[in-house]
Amino acid sequence: MSYLRRFRARYSQTAADCSRISVRNDHETKRVLVTGGAGFLGSHLCRLLLDAGHEVVCLDDFSTGSRRNIEPLMRFDAFGVAIHDIVEPFELEIDEIYHLANPASPPHCQADPIRAMQTHVLGAMNVLELAARHGARVLHVTSSNVHGDPQLYPKSEGGDAVFLGRRSGYEEGPRAAEALFSDFHELYELDVRLVRIFNAYGPGMHADDSRIVSNFVLQALKGKDITIYGDPSETRTFCFADDLIDGIVRVMASPASLPVPIDLGSPMEFAIGEVAEQVIELVGSRSNLVLRPQNAGVPCRRQPDIALAMQEFGWCPRTDLSGGLLQTIGYFDRLLAASRSPSAEAA
DSSP states (O other): OOHHHHHHHHSTTHHHHSEEOOOOOOSSSOEEEEETTTSHHHHHHHHHHHHTTOEEEEEEOOSSOOHHHHGGGGGOTTEEEEEOOTTSOEEOOOSEEEEOOSOOOHHHHHHSHHHHHHHHHHHHHHHHHHHHHHTOEEEEEEEGGGGOOTTOOSOOTTGGGGGGSTTHHHHHHHHHHHHHHHHHHHHHOOOEEEEEEOSEESTTOOTTSOOHHHHHHHHHHTTOOEEEESOTTOEEEOEEHHHHHHHHHHHHTOSSOEEEEEEESOOOEEEHHHHHHHHHHHHTOOOOEEEEOOOTTOOSOOOOOOHHHHHHHOOOOOOOHHHHHHHHHHHHHHHHHHHTSHHHHHO
16 A cells, blocks of 8 residues: 555545645646745745746744745745644645744744744644645755754763753754654655754844844844853854755755755854954944853754765855855845834834
């Protein structure tokens, strides 16, 4: 019995119970669903897919995504928006699914950790069930936080209980979602891909994500001191959004299912203090550096191994940090200018 028949036998009632989403389909192209399509990376992905000639459905509940991100895409006849909460089942005829509707910001996860876990786990289930019903290829994007901190050795008694901390929805939720994707591949032969991204940045970032780049850029543009949590010599890697989206699309195009996670990111490490100094220089700010204690449980180093992405897909990041920072600074500068405009104040 094929995986679709097995799946339909088990979940025969699921489609009837789902919210049906109608999106116009006028032409013979792939219909691609991007969950979280109004988010930072999701909107970049929607644009690339539209430019490639596909019909794109952006599914988002706009809890963290922004209508501003997708406004330029509304001119495309092949672009549709479905306002829907990924936690709730839904039905949509689709050929491929890029699943990016995952909480990626520590503040957002910690504000409502139970909701974050529901989004990771129930959202993954709903996407996987939809993919299985329609035989769609599905790619899951998660963050490097699933790696945890590899330097937590030797293990102390009770050391594995870190998943009970405030970051649990940020780290354990993505792990649970990846496990579901792996299980659906094994049990139903579903065509899946797993991608882990490292420290994405670029235009379209959420101002309240508390990411290093957005924090530094906004503080510098506002003439405020730049806050560094922890040791400024600790390193991070940073990968520009366009490079990550290129890698994600390459992984999706692979002819074989890939239930093994693929790391995408820049292997080049930068000291956090050096990044802050570079932002200050590029902005032309007089900001000073202010050091604060690091929050517990945050890895002091995180570097991807992209050997598999290079070997299998010929992928590597091409945007240098200064070039990517300039584009990101320009985006936030325009955003701040728009917020200060008379029309914005009147609204």
